[in-house]
Amino acid sequence: MEMFQAKLETIFLSSLRDSVHSVRQAAIQHLKEIADTFGADWTVTHLLPKLVDQYSASVGYANRVTTLHVLPQVSGVMTPELINQYIVPLLIKATKDSVPNVRFCACRTIMWMMEHHNLGSQTIGTVIKPCLLELEHDSDIDVQYYAQRALLLCNN
Secondary structure, eight states: HHHIIIHHHHHHHHHHTSSHHHHHHHHHHHHHHHHHHHHHIIIIIHHHHHHHHHHHHOHHHHHHHHHHHHHHHGGGGOOHHHHHIIHHHHHHHHTSSSSSSHHHHHHHHHHHHHHHHHOHHHHIIIIHHHHHHTTOSSSSSSHHHHHHHHHHHOOO
């Protein structure tokens, strides 16, 4: 873990901002393996804060989309409580992004999270569903479509 943090972590995180899509995709996949290897505690205390910072500091929408694509990959080591505490707030923030592509990806990631993790009826009903109801009337038709699909999952 120490060797990774000292020698490789910077490379992996900068790869998430690479201009080449396939480089970003490879970094996403490798971060899943790294999270699996180092576990939930490391992922929550060390990796997620850096991903959140990268999302917040990112001026390019492609970098925000890439961050959204990383979240399902690293969530596999996390409990539903940790996902609700650390990932759901970032997804909600992404649903309010000025770029439709980011909102669209946020809806798809929310769907994935609901399909693969038990987020709990309270989080779904009080946090996720109200956000999706707003996106049902989004200016972008693709955002509307995926918001409606995610709402169907909320109601199931």
